[in-house]
Amino acid sequence: MNAGPHHPRVRLQRVISAAVPTATERLPERAAVIDLDAIRHNVRHLVALAAPARLMAVVKADAYGHGVLPVARAALEAGAEWLGVAHISEALALRAAAIPVPVLAWLNTTDSDFAAAIAADIDLGCSGWELPLIALAAQQQQKTARINLKIDTGLGRNGSTPTEWADLVARARQAEASGSVTVVGIFSHLAVADEPDRVETDEQVAAFTTAVAVSQEAGLSPRVRHLANSAGTLSRPDTLFDLVRAALAIYGLSPFANQTSNDLGLRPAMTLRTLVSVCKEVPAGQGVSYGLNYRTTAPTTLALIPLGYADGIPRIATGGPVRVNGVTYPVVGRIAMDQMVIDLGEAALVASGSSVIGAEAVLFGPGDDDASVDEWAAAAGTINCEVVTRISPRVPRVYQNV
Template identity: 80%
Template sequence: MPERAAVIDLAAVRDNVRHLVELAAPAAVMAVVKADAYGHGALPVARAALEAGAGWLGVAHISEALPLRAAGIDAPLLAWLHTVDSDFSAAVAANIDLGCSGWELPHIVAAAQLLNTTARIHLKIDTGLGRNGSTPADWQEFVRLARQAELAGAVRVVGIFSHLAVADEPARPETDEQLAVFMRAVAQAEAAGLRPAQRHIANSAGVLSRADTHFDLVRPGLAIYGLSPFADRTSKSLGLRPAMTLRTVVSVCKDVPAGQGVSYGLTYHTAGPTTLGLIPLGYADGIPRIATGGPVRVNGVTYPVVGRIAMDQMVIDLGRAALVAAGASMIGAEAILFGPGDDGEASADEWAVAAGTINYEVVTRISSRVPRVYRNAVPT
């Protein structure tokens, strides 16, 4: 095992996907593997998700989709976030579906014409999130142009989609408002002659809490990795299993007197004689610098990080009693920052609280300096 590792349990990914497939049925599941599968590794996760019944894969950028195709994955694959420098020709040539908000349409048409083929596109309507997607005011003209391109053979409109803004807060009314806008947009597209087979708007929170958002296809991301999108519901309560365990070993263990300062700024001083343990993970590895107090589990005991987290390391206060119980030194002992909770380790949610952020960010930001180690790569 490497001295630092993000251990990814692909059996957990498969279990989570199977659960989501069951919840979403009869809608198909698009496993969202953008951002290197939320830090878990796009290719291994994509394969595991497809093995477990996902029918589609989704990424943000074409540059994330092309390596999946190059690795031999031929499942339906959607990329939806583009710039003027996006390689539409490469995407069309690789049979990658493209999200289209309006401005991209002539670029996609040009790429299809250059290749003498038909591009597959999903039209996006902005139902209230305010990011990409056609505004309702521009929608009918956008639909007219898309239908025109379809009749010319340059594109095939296979989907219409949007994205939910507050589905992680199920009591809020904006989700109902977004659904109403979405359904009007679909009706307008169909009235113009389009026949999209895939209507999709549901993210993880939508899949887990709003069956009326499922339509033909759902796009879970966070839930695939076993994490909860809700502030008041745990992974376990949702039938999910966290797939990532972040672990290392204690690299230094030393006795210090009372009043010893710890880390930059000396924001922490020891209350009495104690033992400090050095954990060789820091913000260069993706641990938020602000997450003082984050939990680290060593030999079955959880210790909070004390002092500021540095670029490469952080410190925990082991206490004298802990050191004696461990038999004089903990150097080399396994240190787990977060995991599925099976052995009492902390969760990514607890690190999110310590950092004042969300669990999405905690797992996604784990850097490439931390090797990924895969377990259960072969389905059983």
């Protein structure tokens, strides 16, 4: 009797017959493959949704692990007009690469190099305490600093409190009159836009609108008002204003628990893949990895995947999916620093001498059959943007459609 296409023997034979790429096709043995056309597609989609508001592509944290310079260039090619980062050092790296568009750096400390930022025409986020330091650095540089004043509309992180806002805008107006700064923008950040029906977003929009009005009454004329993140851009037109700051969505990831990337018209840009490094038959009762929290229940075949928490895979993500030659297997046992294990099942079906060593193992990717970043996030009890952002520099980035 012939086995059907879903019979375990056929499934395992598909794994065994995986072909190793030729030398001319071979990728690094571990690689995060970044499709820059996916970045461009996502940016074009967001630009269309946000219009007439313009789009800031947020490329902090090495573009969420995707590689800041290739992503920044692809985003600008697709219609982004601003770039956003957390730290001045990130913005200076963009300027060193001769990227001339407006760049906003919004997370500062008392040791931030405001002088270098001003010299490089970098926009600076200002919550209040930075204003005299920025003004002084501007005077020393004999240049006018570009600042974006931040109002805390409810997130509770940086940004001026509403009670201190009138004083901040008055001081900013005085600094403008002296020529040390120009207030380019007013901004805030949404707390719960990934849950579009929550009333707190309505409250934040109202608070932001009031803050802008107060700044205008004080004599400021900000050119850009920006509040929306990816979730706001995708679901709340009332948050768009003049500029949106999109991060998660430009990488093709969904900010919503009940909508996939595909539902939103987005294409995930990163594929994380490697090669199976060990394949061996083991008996029932074989323990796997530190703590021996997993034991095989029958004779089976284990395959070793050479990625671990030093590569950015969360140690707690046992159960995360790995796809080998068309079949998806969960990780079993604890994830170690450099490796993890999958259980292929049915050792008796593996012909003597057969092996999946060298077969491609894909942890996540954009294909319909690939596992998703969201599945790994669920296994780790975290969110999709943390999974991609934490993929470490030891994993080479390979760029497609440069």
